[in-house]
Amino acid sequence: MTVLALVLPFAIGAFGVALLLAAYRLLRGPTLPDRILGLDTLYINTMALLVLLGIRFDTALYFEAALVIAMLGFVSTVVLSKFLLRGDIVE
Amino acid sequence: MNALPIWLDVLIAVLMVVGAGFALIGSFGLAKLSDFLKRVHGPTKASTLGVGCVLIASAAYFTAGALSRGEGASVHELMITLFVFLTAPVSAHLLVKAALKLDPTTRPPAPPADDRGQGRSESRPS
Numbered sequence: 363m364t365v366l367a368l369v370l371p372f373a374i375g376a377f378g379v380a381l382l383l384a385a386y387r388l389l390r391g392p393t394l395p396d397r398i399l400g401l402d403t404l405y406i407n408t409m410a411l412l413v414l415l416g417i418r419f420d421t422a423l424y425f426e427a428a429l430v431i432a433m434l435g436f437v438s439t440v441v442l443s444k445f446l447l448r449g450d451i452v453e
Numbered sequence: 454m455n456a457l458p459i460w461l462d463v464l465i466a467v468l469m470v471v472g473a474g475f476a477l478i479g480s481f482g483l484a485k486l487s488d489f490l491k492r493v494h495g496p497t498k499a500s501t502l503g504v505g506c507v508l509i510a511s512a513a514y515f516t517a518g519a520l521s522r523g524e525g526a527s528v529h530e531l532m533i534t535l536f537v538f539l540t541a542p543v544s545a546h547l548l549v550k551a552a553l554k555l556d557p558t559t560r561p562p563a564p565p566a567d568d569r570g571q572g573r574s575e576s577r578p579s
Contacts (some may be wrong), residue, residue, distance in 0.1 A: 403496040413533075417510075419512055439548070
């Protein structure tokens, strides 16, 4: 039993708790930027969780999913913030 | 899992624990702190560092596996790391701009004027 196999469930659990806290802010958040920030944290933590699952199952498949989530998440955060700033997406 | 040398095993485990701890602290700050401008700090700094640590750990793990099979290094996780490190400040900046636009009363007061500097002397209290 290696140290890595011992530590991996703990790390996955920590990221699960982090996802729950971000989801709490997404559902609860008093203002709209709070909800967007919760969504931002949610996708970043999801990305790390996918990478950890890739190590757990010893496959490189999850990397592609993490890359797509990173790009689409950044674009969605920028678009939502621009929508709050201007009231319009395409200027 | 393939067999890793013990030092690499411990290194990847330490990176993983540090990354998970940072991400947990960042999300806890997001849920716990009282004000939006305080809550921005948690995810944009701590979570980005945590995700960076986990991605570097993954790159080390898959590089060790590829090298043991006689293939080249696997560094494409560094691409995500670079992308996250570039985009997290941009999205945080846009979020704070949007928050200040929605509620301008939350803008913190300007720092006091400096007597030694040139300029800005018109804002000095008399």
